[in-house]
Amino acid sequence: MDEHTDGLGAVMGPEPGPGEPFVGRDAELGRLLRAVESASADPVVMLVGGMGMGKSALLARVVRRAEASGARVLRAEGSESESNLSFSTLHQVLRPLSAEVDGLPHRQRTAIQHAFGTGPVPPRHADVPDPLLIGGAVLSLLSALGDRQPVLVVLDDAQWFDRASLDALSFAARRLEGEPVTMLMTAGDGDHLAGFDRHVPALVLEPLDNAAANRLLDLQPKSPTGHTRTRILRQAGGNPLALVELARAATAQDAAAGLPSAGPLPLTDHLERIFAARLDGLPATTTRALLLLAAMDSTDSPSAVSAGLLNTEGDAWLPAEQAGLVRRTGRDLRFRHPLVRSAVYHVAPEGARREAHLALAELLRDEPDRRAWHLAAACPGPDAAVSAELERTADRARAGGGHAAAAKALQRAAELAPQREDSARLLVDAASSAVFTGDLGWVEELTAAARARTNTPSLLASAAVQAGRLAVLTLRHTTVFSRLADTAEAWAVAQPTAALDLLAGAAVVRFYSGEDTQCRRIQDILGRIPEDASSAGLRTWVRVVSGPFDGRGEFVSLLPQLVTEAEARPEQLTVVGIMAWLLDETPQAVRAFDAAFDRWQVQGTLPEGLGGAVAWAYVERGRWDQAREACARTIEVGRTAGLDHAVACAATVDALVLAHQGDATAARARADEALTLIDPLESRSVAVYARRALGAVAAAEGAYETSYHQLRMIFTTDGAPVHYHASYPALADLAVAAVRCGRREDATRIVERCARALVDNASPRLRALISRARGLLADPEDAEPHLRAALADPVLEHWPFERAQALLDLAEWLRRRRRITEARAPLTEALETFRRLGARPWIERARSEARAAGLDVTDTAPDALAELSPQQEQIIRLAARGLTNREIGEKLFLSPRTVSSHLYRSFPKLGITARSQLRDLLDAPSRGSVQ
Template sequence: MDERAPRDPIIGRNAEIERLSTLVADESGGGRVLLLSGAAGTGKSTLLDDAARCAEAAGNRVLRATGRESERDLAFAGLHQLLRPVLREAVDLPDRQRLALLGAFGFVSDAPDPLLTGVAVLTLLSQVAERAPLVVVLDDAQWIDSASASVLAFAARRLDADPVAVLAAVRDGDPGFDREFPTLTLGPLDDAASRRLLDLRSPGLAGRIRERVLDQAAGNPLALLELAQAAHAHPHADDHGPLPVGERLEGIYAARLAELPEAGRRALLLLAAADVEDPPDAVLALLPDADDKAWPAVEESRLVRRAGRHLRFRHPLIRSAVYHAAPFDARIEAHRALADALRDELDRRAWHLAAATLYPDADVSVALEQTAGRARRRGGYAAATKALARAAELRPGRDDSARLLADAAGLAVFTGDLSWVEELAGRARARTDDPAVLAAASLHVGRLAALTRQHATVFADLAAIADDLAATHPATALDALAAAAVLRFYSGEEFQRREIDRILPRLPAGPLRDWVRIVSDPFGGGRELAPRLPDLIAATRGRPGQMTALAIAAWVLDETPLAVRTFDEAVRSWRTAGPFPDGLGGVVALAYFEYGHWGQAREVCAQLAALPVAASLDHAVACAHAIDAMVAASQGDAAGARALADEALRLVDQLESRSVAVYAHRALAAAAMVGGDYEAAYEHARMVFDPNGDPAHYHASYPALPELAESAGRSGHRADAIEIVERSARTLARGGSLRLRALVHRSRALLAEPGHAEPGFVAALADPALERWPFERAQALLEYAEWLRRRRRIAEARPFLSAAYDTFRRLGARPWTERAQAELRAAGLDVDTPDPGVFAGLSPQQQQIVRLAARGLTNREIGEKLFLSPRTVSSHLYRSFPKLGVTARSQLRDLIEGTRTTARHRE
């Protein structure tokens, strides 16, 4: 195999990789020993392989051995495997040591002396390390024979001055290599890492089967991959009980089961049928007593281990194999026994009854429906969806079953899994002709499909639902048109506004109809609804979905402080009641950005960008990247902004997602201006408007007017920009917000002849309410102050410059801070740097890296946040340390805190 071929990344082990890389790269001399401990399948071998490759790439010598259960009783078998590549160098050992080592391997007839053999191994490793640092890698060290393990541990404890690192992987609960050495324990992957691993290795796995794999694997990487493979082979596996495993693994464990007494097999089946949510004491009560003769054989089988009073399977795959190796009737009986034992646990009892029910049963179906309601109230949307879907299968009557499936699809929307929503909706449609249920199922699909790139198709489907049901089911029709209005906002398509205008008058009046008007046509009839928003929001407190919808309306109408306050309250409510709807994250991030809460904006973007690849919600991810790019450019990270914006444009069709395209081009224009390339900045800002000068997007384009004006004024495109600004001014004069009218005034000032610019600047700054958009106001203050200083009105310019500088500093807008600082000095004011002395000489990217490292993030975690490789992050830190006057990563936190303290004292 080509060693240079790209390899799949290791998911969810950034801290572990960092520690191994640091240990392997340490060239200070002295032995370094680390044990990797974890359950089977947690990725110990993968990490060792990665460390070995890194070591070899750095020029280190690597010696490897892997323990084998079949060689566990062969003395020195592991040592021979490890040292075989360097045995020729044993000729240079002192005679007694050479003979002891050769005797251990049976090359000479002398009986091995353990102490002398250990010394020989120590000397040989030291010799090998003289030419290049040495890394010893021992995999499955719990199976390395005891003689080899003892000798290697003896040598490892005495590598005091030699550049030798020893990495050994051992399995939890197994004796083996000396456990006194420093140990790094590999736990299960967290949920986000598990999902990324499945996205990478099984991208086609989606819907409920994907959630079952994630749930059953419990973060074990091997189990994730094995169960995903089995899920592909058994796509219609039962919803209850563990998923099946492959025939090979099932055969291995079934052979062990066959050796157990009947009572032992029944006990293990009960354990396998039980869920992790089942109360352990209730399950334990069903098992044989502790002194039952079945237990010794069960424990010797090594299928389970005791944890206090309770038993658990040694690996998630064992549970699957035990369950599916049992006869079908035995599995049914196990679930019935568990249901009887869990009479006080209504949710768990309902699930076990469902697992034991083969035919429609209204009582069991109702119990599951009630379980779904309780799960939804706790915020468990995936659990609630599964319960409703199973309730639908057991509900007599096709129409009732279809209703439950449609309701399940509605809950699945909040999981972000479009394929699951589509599957449930399709099953609902197949069971009924009821137009309301059919429409509801399609509506749920449309709400989530809106976050893909198929906006035109989804809009047509939703508009058709609204049109067809306007007379007979007006509430459902209005819901569908509201979802269509969201797509109108995403796409910016004018035809879609006209279609909404055609249908909307036929639907009942009320807040939702007003909302549709605001989102689809804010500068038409929507603007007049702004004064009613505070009262409408107050009336929806405690209902986060409605609060969020009204916060969106407030943001669209540039009632930004109200929008941010409402978003904050709604997000807190969502966090206690379930996941925040992914499709709303982009609007939340934009509101935070415009209001000056840039850190919160980037956090929201990071959460949205982490949506699983399998969900195919490209528009949502692209929106997050585009908005994140806008923040990054404003902070001075031009390279990062370009990378994010380019990725956003790659993910979407720019005609289907005009809003994302506008945000991305605004970010690219800002990034170009940071670098002083005003021609490129103008090209990107010009793409925010169509060839005729009209906005490419009816809402997203107008805030870009000042960027267009400044870049045009500095690149010779003044006439074209003036025409666009005036076209926009005529539109906004009829329904534009205070903010947008101020941006028009500012743009006119930037494009005016120098002697005629002042009225525009004064108008742009006239209303104190414009402070609600701090970055835009600070930009206007700076631009006016620059104009004043050039007219030699320096005393008038100084207060504007100071106010702008303070805002830019607070926001972290580095390019603007530097520009304001230069103007202040030109105006005769002495201004200190934001972080006096400490960050001088560091690039903006290096400053970001240092701050993240000070917070304790590893190189890989920093790289993920900043879209850099870990090696690049390491290189930046290496170059930054001398400039900061530190020698260790641990000193960065004190340095940052000291800087903040100094800044507070000075202020």
Template structure:
């Protein structure tokens, strides 16, 4: 790999010789060495610090350590200009391994090549599949030798690459891959901030700073030394460069004057002063290199810059401005690049950019940015070039790059209306980055440039689409409702879009006053046939129990109208789930996903409904797959609320499967991400998951405490939709910890509130709760009512719980023969689902009823972790390790490791035995309707 030079301030001399001493960083260097020697528990480590603190120097030493140990090193270095080019860092990282990219499975290879601009034109790559492709590639490289991934100046990596690499970083546990990241302190690094351990480089202490100066060829002394120490402030690069300047001048007068200048300004002046003595030919190539600012040597050569061996570079190297290593010429530090660029006149910079644009005709995106940089005034042609660049970026999934290009195109557009249009398009692209502040900035700029009602409405819709997914529910709801009200007459379609978003916020927040506001705004909007679907959405989301029967009658026609529109099918599925029509919801989701490979760019509003529907239907593997995708996308986009929503569903599945500790961790993570008064839905889901985890461990007092929080002090539901499904579990826990009377009041209050609008599912749950809470002589009719409707088979876990409750009641009434049938049914369902705690409870009850419950083969699955169960079920369906990895967002190596550990527990030795072992139990669960 090429040598990188970034932040080398702590190295004694100009060359990154691994034998050189690094002063004052012993602990940090030891920490990096532990990481590359694979003795660290953390596969990812971020090195953060200000400019000149020595990040690149430390990374360089870590690279040499890794290479000496036989590791394969892949590197990418961020740069300001490259940050606007989608997947440029990923392209740089993977350039040395084209054969490995070609060897990836077809779907992964196609997605990765499309992201890198090398594949056939498609609507855009699946961004999650891009991440899986990179993970598979790195894991495959690790089959032969350890792999070290080094990302330097990561604050300048393009957003699309960061999203893919942060996806990979969270899945490196157990892989022979280490990722080291160098980034500026204080800079936001999407996808990495909360989940990666950080090693912070501060200033050198006085002893270390003195020692570093002592080791210089001409160590400064006296007043000069004091001034250097004072001005450098412990920054290693500043110490070296100020000492070098003082040595060259042989006087303290050569140092920058003390004063308010930032340290970076001092250093830039030092570097800029060295330009004065250089030949004109050297100054010209330095400016070209500074204007291009690409760390990729192949790009530099294609841009027509002289090769590293050219004599034009020698004076710059002797002046300490550049470093030549092999085929590469690099600035010694980003501040050198900045000094070279800003020391040139505006005319010279414009000439450099035009020259580069001419040289880069085969690189249209880079060419467009250079043309833009050469424009001192609005320019329609340059604006159009950038608009085309944005189109290419969007097709490759580079939404941040597209938004940046469109924003700059708007600045260059001569006409205000064109500028406003481009800004709205930029906002639409920026929505997919999750950066709400950026979207709002773009929307505000568009509003300042136009009075066009259509554009303004579009701008409001774009801002609202992302705002819905943030945690600021109260503020966002007010803004969406206000904007919808203003647009009700002039732009009713846009107004209805905003109300639809407001309804989603109402669901998340659970605030009842918002329902009344939605109804008021909806009445002001004219009713049109074309708006029927969206109006139904608003009604179903904001109040699914208001005239539920009429809403259900509308679903079949909405599903028919949506047949060719997967995104509309998904909306129909969400509405069906809200109305407790889970079978119809799952059918809609299945059909939508058959027609539409999700792009994963942004979680849609109420996307958690997909996972909940699969969970309720008994398809727990698919529920967890949906959660994994939403969590991955939400984290990459910085959308904490989307992550929290998915985490609560995942926590619930884990609790049902018996992994109580993991369930608690997921639920508590979700609670940390939200304000319970702003996000009542997530609060309730998290408490339900924590209650289920406690039940799984037999801690019924704890379970009751968690589930009691799903209802207010006076027994009303905390959330108008999410609280009701907890009624039966609340009753079950109450009976076991002596809270029967309080639970009765809550159940009856909810039953009265729902009245005739309760779904068959909720009626069954209320009947089960009443059976549990009733006097023993009065319980049977309630249990029978809870099982009476055949449609309840579509909620298998809830049905099995009721069957078990009935069987326990029958056995305690000494009706043992009658208890055996429901016990057998319940045990079969629990086994099929992999609900380990309930399997054990049903087996114990079955033995007490005289049933032979010798462990069947599928029961061995209960000894596996939930993730291992998922992998086993998919392997039993014939999926390869790579295919399983794509579904579960794991590397093939991780899948293989889980299978290896699972086979002995299952009593098998070959993959071919899986299907026979669990056919009729696990496979049936995966396909049951």
């Protein structure tokens, strides 16, 4: 048996011997093997444990078994030095797949090449690659590999992965269900991994029990006994690596030096001391070679070997091997454990460490980013030249979508900047990049450091704006609003532009929270900020977002001018679109969004404030597939960045569409998810949207008492709207449920109170909804004028679902008055609209009413779409437009295999056998006729 064993009784290093004993980890090994070998197991498993608990050795066992069974293994190993380099981990994973990357669809291939700094230089409008495109490319690659053989992705020491790689890998990981792909990860206790913290099963490596610990000691070449064994067991605390290394130290020639005394030192310090003690007496050439190896990262190593800086086959390594510090396989040389590397590096004199980094920097002149970090590590103090190198590194990282890497580089550049003012500027720049990671704590740390270094008003204001930009997207609405408003008030005169930026964010928070006192505070501060022609658009934004129905006519009249001014700035078009949506100018909002996306293919890496308006506008306009696509994107971006509020906003929109489409289970799950992610008292807008969706689900199921209960919760006890914008569109739905469960009087009180609150500021859409609600709640003989008023304005055609509902209400009333001939036209129009939208519960209701009106409702084959789930129908429609499985997957954030599976299950339901039949199926004159 080899004298060097790890905590599993297996040989230390990446490839344990197959015949080595295995101690105390059989259950964990079995769990990992089941994950790899069983298609029904969790596709992603996180192995969690402290240093020396045996994570890497467990993975090595699993890898060996997987490779023996014919699986393709892709792997990456995290290192602290590479965590600053954008996409470095992903490059490790995909390095063996260059041919497969070349075969990706153009957009995905370009995104990957751009992220890795290879391929053609992208056009200016695409300077920042879409992170979801990169994640989709990873998913496509893994899915394609899985078509040929099982795939195992091994991600060791993931706590040291760069953020950009984690985002791409977590995107793929969330979609591995049903794929022959397993992802196994390791991380330390308490480590936060962006994108992997939720819904990923964690297998925690606990300390070995006393029996297992003793068995492991028995297997050592010189098994300790007596007091020494007792002392080792007590100090190791069940940590396998500690047991092995303490036993080794206790039996060394100088046992007193090798075994630390009992004390409060952390276990990692004990182990580092053990490894550091083994450096004593090593030849100088060996010590220097070890330090070079410790100072470099995995990509530096081959360069150092090829340049002769590091001779892995030289005699210098033999003493290090004999001391149990490194393991050498051919030209591959590795430390036996990360703690060995740490010990070697930190025990070296500062001057020696500087020399090692300078030698590596000299070697890496053609790799400026790695060179910059080595130069920074060699800096004993401020250095303007190195600070500038790191700033250039940040620019390159940002251009490749590596915002976390850019922020880290700028933060280190700030530490090295000789001038405090330059340091403050770099910290503000770092905060602007860190915003896109979603890590508010980090952004606030950077802005606080900037404030400590400067009194320059413009920099202080910029720091406040950067922190506020991200804070708006979090759940801390009350705290964030106070901070934004207080800072805006303080800067109102001295820095009016920054103050207005902060107030714009405060207005968004006001929308989310729905708190009326915040609106009054915003108005007061806005009055203190001097007016300027260049800020007119931003002032309008603040007023519209915080109170769209106060002066609606004035705001609507400004929209054409704002659209004209924004035509050359696609990102500004979305701002105008959001304002148009808030004002119930939905057609204009959709036109603005369409124009923006046509000219701005690559969207931002974070959801913008009120970004949910895009999806809501598409819902209202009857473009439900596009609404769901927008929701899918926001949910993915929000989950990746850890922004629960953004996820909740999109989930409520998706839930309402699913409810209208008749997928009650999925709709309820989405709405419930949104409610669990937010505090309903802090985020009234999301709570209202979720209740609207749950009310729609219950109504579709005929549970009108439940529907009324849900919808009643979006109005206060005395009938006022809980939210100044989100509550009003539910008035007609409330009336429908009230009539069917005997709550007519209560609902009438609410409708009339809301009508009085809006007075003359109601939009045509809201006037129609109020008229519809009044018609439903009125005595039958008084209902007709209200029901017809709900359909009177031609502009209401732009809200097709709401118009179809009003048409059905009128038709039902007419039929009950025995005016059947009059009822047939609105019935026919309503049914056609519901069919076009795929609103299945409403289709059934309209068909029943049509039959009761004596109409002959004939269904043709295409009505088989009703048998599909909403997602299957969405995929079918995209396939009918000629999109490939990969293109559909890219659009809906699914793997090509998942798309193929949906199509395979859908074809029999549609009565077709080939993809070519889809276009004719969906282009049929009618999916059912009414005669």
